[in-house]
Amino acid sequence: MSTLIFEKSRQGRRAFAQAPAAMADVDWPEHLLRQDRPRLPEASELQVVRHYTRLSQKNFSIDTNFYPLGSCTMKYNPRACNSLALLPGFAGRHPLGPVSHGQGFLQCMYELQEMLKAVTGMVGVSLTPMAGAQGELSGVAMIRAYHVAHGESERDEIIVPDAAHGTNPATATMCGCVVREVPTNGEGDIDQAALKAVVGPKTAGIMLTNPSTLGVFERDIITVERIVRGAGGLLYYDGANLNAICGKVRPGDMGFDVIHMNLHKTFSTPHGGGGPGSGAIGVGERLLPYMPIPIVTAKEADGKTIYDWLTEHDMPQSIGRLSGFMGNAGVLLRAYVYMRMVGRDGMRRIAEYATLNANYLQARLRDAGFELAYPNRRASHEFIITLKHEAKELQLTAMDVAKALLDRNYHAPTTYFPLLVPECLLIEPTETESKETLDNFVAAMVEIAREARENGTSFKEAPYKMPVRRLDDVKAARQLDLKYRPEDA
Amino acid sequence: MPFIPHTKEDTEEMLKTIGAPDLDALFDEIPANLIIDSLDNVPVGLSEMEITRLMHRRAAQDGAPQCFIGAGAYEHHVPQAVWDVATRGEFYSAYTPYQAEASQGTLQTIYEYQTMITELTGLDVSNASLYDGASGLAEAALMAVRGNRKNKSGRILLAPGVNPRYEQVALAIAGSQGITFDRLPMDRATGNATATLDDDEAPVAVVIQQPSFLGTLEEADRLTDWAHACGAFVIAVVNPTSLALLKAPGHWGEKGADIAIGEGQPLGIPLSSGGPYFGFMTCKQQQVRQMPGRIVGRTTDLNDETGFTLTLQAREQHIRRTKATSNICTNQGLMVTAATIYMSLLGYDGLRKVALRSQQNTTRLVAGLTAIDGIERLFDGPHFHEAALRFDRPVAPVLEALAAQDILGGYDLAASMPELDNAVLVCATETKMDADIDAYVAAMAHIFAKETRRSA
Numbered sequence: 036m037s038t039l040i041f042e043k044s045r046q047g048r049r050a051f052a053q054a055p056a057a058m059a060d061v062d063w064p065e066h067l068l069r070q071d072r073p074r075l076p077e078a079s080e081l082q083v084v085r086h087y088t089r090l091s092q093k094n095f096s097i098d099t100n101f102y103p104l105g106s107c108t109m110k111y112n113p114r115a116c117n118s119l120a121l122l123p124g125f126a127g128r129h130p131l132g133p134v135s136h137g138q139g140f141l142q143c144m145y146e147l148q149e150m151l152k153a154v155t156g157m158v159g160v161s162l163t164p165m166a167g168a169q170g171e172l173s174g175v176a177m178i179r180a181y182h183v184a185h186g187e188s189e190r191d192e193i194i195v196p197d198a199a200h201g202t203n204p205a206t207a208t209m210c211g212c213v214v215r216e217v218p219t220n221g222e223g224d225i226d227q228a229a230l231k232a233v234v235g236p237k238t239a240g241i242m243l244t245n246p247s248t249l250g251v252f253e254r255d256i257i258t259v260e261r262i263v264r265g266a267g268g269l270l271y272y273d274g275a276n277l278n279a280i281c282g283k284v285r286p287g288d289m290g291f292d293v294i295h296m297n298l299h300k301t302f303s304t305p306h307g308g309g310g311p312g313s314g315a316i317g318v319g320e321r322l323l324p325y326m327p328i329p330i331v332t333a334k335e336a337d338g339k340t341i342y343d344w345l346t347e348h349d350m351p352q353s354i355g356r357l358s359g360f361m362g363n364a365g366v367l368l369r370a371y372v373y374m375r376m377v378g379r380d381g382m383r384r385i386a387e388y389a390t391l392n393a394n395y396l397q398a399r400l401r402d403a404g405f406e407l408a409y410p411n412r413r414a415s416h417e418f419i420i421t422l423k424h425e426a427k428e429l430q431l432t433a434m435d436v437a438k439a440l441l442d443r444n445y446h447a448p449t450t451y452f453p454l455l456v457p458e459c460l461l462i463e464p465t466e467t468e469s470k471e472t473l474d475n476f477v478a479a480m481v482e483i484a485r486e487a488r489e490n491g492t493s494f495k496e497a498p499y500k501m502p503v504r505r506l507d508d509v510k511a512a513r514q515l516d517l518k519y520r521p522e523d524a
Numbered sequence: 525m526p527f528i529p530h531t532k533e534d535t536e537e538m539l540k541t542i543g544a545p546d547l548d549a550l551f552d553e554i555p556a557n558l559i560i561d562s563l564d565n566v567p568v569g570l571s572e573m574e575i576t577r578l579m580h581r582r583a584a585q586d587g588a589p590q591c592f593i594g595a596g597a598y599e600h601h602v603p604q605a606v607w608d609v610a611t612r613g614e615f616y617s618a619y620t621p622y623q624a625e626a627s628q629g630t631l632q633t634i635y636e637y638q639t640m641i642t643e644l645t646g647l648d649v650s651n652a653s654l655y656d657g658a659s660g661l662a663e664a665a666l667m668a669v670r671g672n673r674k675n676k677s678g679r680i681l682l683a684p685g686v687n688p689r690y691e692q693v694a695l696a697i698a699g700s701q702g703i704t705f706d707r708l709p710m711d712r713a714t715g716n717a718t719a720t721l722d723d724d725e726a727p728v729a730v731v732i733q734q735p736s737f738l739g740t741l742e743e744a745d746r747l748t749d750w751a752h753a754c755g756a757f758v759i760a761v762v763n764p765t766s767l768a769l770l771k772a773p774g775h776w777g778e779k780g781a782d783i784a785i786g787e788g789q790p791l792g793i794p795l796s797s798g799g800p801y802f803g804f805m806t807c808k809q810q811q812v813r814q815m816p817g818r819i820v821g822r823t824t825d826l827n828d829e830t831g832f833t834l835t836l837q838a839r840e841q842h843i844r845r846t847k848a849t850s851n852i853c854t855n856q857g858l859m860v861t862a863a864t865i866y867m868s869l870l871g872y873d874g875l876r877k878v879a880l881r882s883q884q885n886t887t888r889l890v891a892g893l894t895a896i897d898g899i900e901r902l903f904d905g906p907h908f909h910e911a912a913l914r915f916d917r918p919v920a921p922v923l924e925a926l927a928a929q930d931i932l933g934g935y936d937l938a939a940s941m942p943e944l945d946n947a948v949l950v951c952a953t954e955t956k957m958d959a960d961i962d963a964y965v966a967a968m969a970h971i972f973a974k975e976t977r978r979s980a
Contacts, residue, residue: 040636050603050870052603054873058881060880087861088609094626096615119575124587125583127588128796130799136589138585139581140797153563168851169655204846205848211701211702280554285558288558289558306619309818310800310855310858356689359687359689359690364800376526377569381526390551394544413550467529470538498625498626503829506833517812517819518639518642
């Protein structure tokens with residue numbers, strides 16, 4: 036049953052504790068006033084709490100299930116990060132409040148900037164982008180601004196490998212750039228001949244995820260850097276997979292000019308059912324003047340450190356503002372708490388154990404008969420199996436396995452991405468999962484394959500045990516029903 | 525090792541299965557000269573007890589001032605149940621509902637949210653939210669350019685009362701796609717827009733903020749009809765609390781606004797230094813395929829039971845890549861969950877009471893402050909829960925003197941609207957008691973009296 040909160044409403048029912056005392060009506064001209072009565076729910080506090088508590092129970096989540104969604108880094112979100120970010124002094128602070136009433140908050144932000152510089156090897160950090168895609172947007176905008184400032188406004192081509200996240204090409208388009216796609220070779224590295232062929236006087240830069248979405252580290256990264264740099268282009272690091280190298284390798288040392296970090300991945304801020312994310316960016320020397328504002332700075336005065344904002348007055352070449360205030364500040368606080376708890380040595384262990392878990396799971400699944408997309412490669416913190424044989428011989432597709440896993444209480448890995456591997460599952464276990472969990476997951480995968488092979492079981496109609504059975508996506512798109520209308524009920 | 529469950533034996537056994545001698549061997553495809561030894565600039569890890577003490581100290585350092593600043597973010601009472609329920613692990617630690625059958629909680633919540641926001645704005649369809657109100661204007665501008673088939677100019681006209689930050693953000697995000705922003709002139713008596721075209725180039729869209737950034741109420745009907753007569757789309761920027769009192773943008777003028785966006789923060793989201801908030805966006809049915817971001821639809825499953833799923837994904841970056849409607853990927857799911865619970869708890873009547881009480885409090889504050897010699901209202905006419913005042917002296921020193929008494933007296937307009945001259949924006953929401961307002965007025969009277977005495 037999926038009864039809506041509106042269907043539980045009764046006219047005249049109120050959650051009385053929630054409204055201030057009644058006051059006199061406004062005396063505005065009639066034509067400015069609302070005439071209709073918007074149909075918001077009319078429910079008691081208990082009904083509301085019960086309704087949404089029950090809805091929450093229809094979700095899989097990290098707190099309840101293994102969630103090996105590749106490229107999303109679904110690791111444990113420590114509870115303290117949330118409760119400390121919601122302390123009244125932080126939660127109640129107005130974004131336009133004076134710095135005299137924000138030194139505690141600003142110090143956290145300043146120190147977060149410094150820690151992110153250290154982890155990435157960059158020289159400047161701006162925390163304002165509100166998600167990875169906005170970090171990408173600011174990165175490409177900075178690259179464009181750099182070329183324009185250096186009298187090379189004709190450089191408007193952004194090179195993107197075919198394995199890239201869809202946000203990379205979409206971002207380049209949003210920044211008014213042209214996308215040049217380069218293929219990946221059979222081992223998962225960039226095809227260097229193809230790369231040499233696309234670079235030239237119009238090259239603005241390259242957007243690279245390393246380790247890539249194929250789950251492998253780009254081994255020739257230094258050559259890639261030389262080719263792009265040699266053609267006058269800059270290098271953008273998509274930090275989606277930073278968890279794989281955190282504390283081991285720094286994008287700054289690989290020669291990147293700009294990086295975005297998905298703090299909701301590597302630094303464990305909540306995914307929240309699809310956001311809020313946080314896409315802080317780091318830059319090398321070349322792009323320092325162009326960073327998005329505001330940025331937090333520290334000044335010494337009378338033997339005291341005072342934290343303050345850098346704004347358009349301090350950074351006239353900045354690409355500007357990306358949010359009404361300073362981005363997802365509360366998410367940044369959560370990342371700050373996480374980084375302080377994990378600390379210097381913990382950073383490296385993130386990459387080590389995320390990589391250990393991925394390689395272990397890869398080895399176990401390979402030994403169990405599943406085909407790896409890149410069998411000769413180390414997994415980074417994630418890897419790909421392809422079900423092309425199972426799909427052909429047993430009609431067992433990646434989609435079927437995904438749905439069958441739900442019935443076994445595992446969230447499915449990422450399916451059908453990256454697009455260049457057929458019938459693929461992109462699997463990222465993260466460092467916070469135990470060996471037993473990984474072993475049990477392997478057992479579930481083996482059981483599904485065996486059922487299909489030995490008993491001819493079809494999983495076309497899975498899942499069976501979820502709150503709903505397999506949903507009709509085609510109908511959803513053809514007969515759009517995007518809101519409740521009581522007149523249709 | 526925080527949050528890593530491996531015992532020594534686990535690690536050894538796993539390495540053996542992999543066939544690697546040690547953890548370092550797992551990184552042997554990375555050029556050796558790139559591997560770093562240590563992260564000196566990251567402090568050593570703290571226990572939960574230590575970080576708790578540190579964060580309590582820093583939060584307390586920022587104090588608990590009485591806040592009379594609005595200017596795009598508003599202090600409202602957030603019922604305890606909102607975040608108690610929203611931060612349940614099943615909401616908090618889930619991701620984008622790619623596996624719909626295992627994400628019905630998030631999906632149904634978003635569907636209910638879409639219903640509530642379309643009800644409030646009086647438009648046909650809503651997406652699952654955007655990052656915030658300001659970036660919402662950028663997305664709406666791009667959407668208008670895609671959707672308006674009569675006009676391909678890329679020129680967008682803003683009413684003078686559109687939040688200047690929104691313009692800055694829209695320019696930073698959408699400026700490189702040939703979109704330009706100009707302002708309509710301001711009627712200096714009312715603060716409202718004067719609807720005139722200063723040249724022949726018709727706009728692709730006209731942006732009307734209601735209530736305006738300065739708290740005034742625009743003649744939204746007249747402006748909407750004028751914009752439509754010019755062949756432009758109307759983008760409404762609205763405050764959701766105000767919609768309990770003010771005409772919904774879908775009903776503005778003859779045909780209604782085409783797109784409505786706004787900052788969702790007033791709906792149960794803490795101020796939290798500016799985020800995370802969420803931007804809402806609704807539009808007319810015929811523009812639904814131009815919308816950016818996630819959209820949830822209701823459908824049926826194999827048993828013909830009702831269920832919810834992401835839909836119209838062919839607009840999005842993971843399918844369309846360079847041709848997507850936007851590069852946006854996440855929405856602000858957790859904030860939307862909180863806002864949905866907030867709207868359910870308050871209902872229309874509760875939201876109306878919040879709006880009325882905020883309005884009443886601001887009226888009391890403005891009456892008190894303008895009774896002081898040297899303070900006057902900047903504009904005639906009605907305003908909603910925020911008002912622009914003019915001082916007979918520079919604003920910044922006055923606000924500093926108030927802050928020293930833990931009163932955040934308002935938003936100094938000197939930086940964003942310097943042409944208004946010694947102007948300040950003040951706001952008193954329902955969270956203020958009469959005594960708070962009276963204390964603020966008394967403190968202000970004292971500052972003005974002292975300064976006047978000094979200069980006399």
